[in-house]
Amino acid sequence: MMQTWRIILCISMVTAKSPNILLIIVDDLGYGDVGCFGNQTIRTPSIDKLSTQGVKLTHHLTSSALCTPSRSSLLTGRYPSRTGMVPTPPSRFGVILFLASSAGLPQSEITIAEQAKSKGYKTGLIGKWHLGWSESKYNDSVFHPLNHGFDYYYGHPLTNMQDWYDDGSSVFYSQNPMIHWQALASIIAIMLPMYFLYRKKYIGAVILSLILFLICFVWGYVFFAFHHVTLFNSLLYRNFDLVEQPINLETLSERYTKESIEFLENSQKENVPFLLVVSWSHVHTALITSKQFRGKSKHGRYGDAVEEMDYGTGQILSSLAKLGLADDTLVYFTSDNGAHLEERGLHGEVDGGVNTPFKGGKAQTSVDGGIRVPSIVRFPNQIKENIEISEPTTQMDMFTTISNLMGADIPKDRFIDGKDIMPLMKQKEKITPNPFLYHYCNNEIHAMRYRPPKGNQIWKLVFKEPNYMPGETKCAGLVCACKNAIVLDPPVFYEMTSDLGEQKPIPSDSSEKYRNLRDILMKELDDHVKSVGTINSQLTISKLLWNPLLQPCCNFPSCKCTDPKYS
Structure with missing residues (x-):
């Protein structure tokens, strides 16, 4: 009898320490693009339902307002300046532009997938990667997801682009129509x-x-x-195999849904804990959906893409429940940065979302519209249903939070910026473990945030702000460039609990109170910069350049193929 109880206790302990993990990352989804975060016209029933089943994080922040650096931080729990996923002058491109380039997340970094594998998890990534591919030789795959802790990969290694759909749209030429x-x-x-x-x-x-x-x-x-950006970048991989070039965008979301469900089914059959990252191509342009969703929303192609993404999310969550895995799975839903405000289609139509009630958008790190994203965590029997947390939290926190849940050791040989926010989500703690947060625009800190230990005010000190067009909260060109930001002298404070739209700047030298507050922040800023040290940038000009010797191509010289699994 005693032996039986020991077995039961052992099983229960393993179950408690080995929850499944499902991370859902949307590309360029704005805070105000889903119903549970304020949208009243785009239909997002699956995400809205998820928000009632767990905690809605209303002050959840990315480490950057661009996808490559923010995704690196989510996976590593570290500011992109520490991992080198920011450019340093003279380079000013904050994302990887070509698959055939030498830039990527260093293999020395430890990802959440590697943490999971160390505890016997099955790991998978479906969808967008955008953290590098090969480094010095053709198909050396140094930066490949399978070399960063994932057991299975099906997705597009770069990012969806306007040019990938044959309707005449082009990121390059739309921003430079007179370039010829x-x-x-x-x-x-x-x-x-x-x-x-x-x-x-x-x-x-x-x-x-x-x-x-x-x-x-x-x-x-x-x-x-x-x-030839479509030829060079519109590639779909299964593990190390190039299976489609160019990508059929009309069926891509459906295929990602099927691949995700298949991964869940295989994990259930194998009876092993899993970590699955579903990284949607939506809602980054090109905004191409299946016929089922085309023209169905009230917001054109963008609304169609949001609704298709919501449907796919719902299908994956339904499969999780049907397989009996929902109660043992932590689900985390988020976006890699705010909605893109400057994005326009071939005929000038708006191809981006909204970040209401916040100011600014994608590529604007010093304003909340670029970095505060709609985020939800569901963990049955651990986190209460239908609650909101307005304390500042970050995507980097998920590395530490999930590592602790899995029983994986937090690396001691490097600075991990993410904190464990499970006590906060369980409402055992009332105040964020992140009193100070830093907002990078490329390699520079343009703003920082402070949550004092007393009261409920949250202060943001802004050193540089985007160089907006007159009367707008967007910039000329494709994005707001970090190098064009306006220096504020003196820096200004915003009180982020009462001034969500950042309309009431307070000069930091306007009174003794604000000077003292500024001194506190500047001391912490100095300590942070010292802890980062010299940035070893992975996004230098030489590494970002298109390198023909690294260019993948299926069926050379045509460079065309279709995924045989779905053909």
């Missing part, structure tokens, strides 16, 4: 003086010839790389 004429003008500007110098037989003509050659080469390289 600019290139021609540059060449003519060199050729004319060169012609006269040649006639005079001046040595300067030789130098100008070299300059002309260099300009032509650069323009040719840029045109070739971006003109």
Whole structure:
């Protein structure tokens, strides 16, 4: 009898320490794009239902307002400055632009998937990766998901782009419609003086010839790389195998749903705990959906994509319940950054969402519209249903929270920024374990946040703000560039519990109270910067450039194939 009880106790302890983990990441979903976070016109019944079954995190923040750095932080629990997933001058591109480049999340980093594998979990990633591929040789796959702790991968390694759908839309050309004429003008500007110098037989003509050659080469390289961005980047992989090029976007969401459900079914049959990351291609452009959802929402292609993503999320959650796994699974739903406000379609239609009630959007790190995202955690029998937490939390916290749930050791050889927020979500604690948070725009901190130990006020100190167009909260061009941000002297405070839209700036030198508050924050900022040290950037110009020697291609030279599983 005693032996039987020991077996039962042992089984119960293993079950308690080995919950399943399901992470659902949406691309560019705005805070105000789903019903449970305030939207009244886009239909999101699956996400709304999920919010009633757990905790709604209303002050949940990303580490960056761009996808590559924010996703690196979610997986590692570390600010992107620590992992090198930020550019340093002269580079200013905060995301990986080409699959055939040398940039990526270093193998020395420890991801949540590696934490799970160390505890015997089956791990899978379905969907977007955007953290690098090969480093120095063709298909060396140094940065591949399977080399970062995942057992199974099915998805697109880069990011969905306008150019991937054959309707004439193009990120590059829509932002630079006169670029052909600019290139021609540059060449003519060199050729004319060169012609006269040649006639005079001046040595300067030789130098100008070299300059002309260099300009032509650069323009040719840029045109070739971006003109063929679909061919180079629209690739779908199953593990290490390239199975589709270019991707059929109309069926992609449906396939991701099927692959996710298949992973859950296999895990249930094998009776092993799992960590599954579902990383939707929606709602990043191109906004292409299946016929079932096309033209059905009140907000054009963007609304259609949100509703298809919600449907797929609902199908996965329903499968979890049918398999009897729901009660033992922590579900985390979030977005990689705020909605993109500047995004426009071929005919000028809005292709981005809303971040109401917050100011700004994607690529704007110093305002909450770029970094505060709709997030939900459901964990039956552990977290109460239908509650809200307005304390500041971050995506980095999920690394530590989930690691502790799985019984995995938190790495001691590096600085882990994420905190365990399970006591907060269980309402055993009332105040966030994150008193200070730092908001990076590339390699610079443009703002920081402070939650004092007493009271309920939350302060944000802003050092730089986006350079908006007059009367707008968006910038000229595709995104707000970090290098164009306006320096605030003195920095200003916003009280984020009463001024959600950041409309009432308070100069930090306006009174002794605010000077003292600023001193507290500046001391913490100095300590943080020292702890980061010198940034070893993975997003340098040389690493981000398209490298033809790293370019994958199926069925060379056509570079076309269709996934045989779904053909």
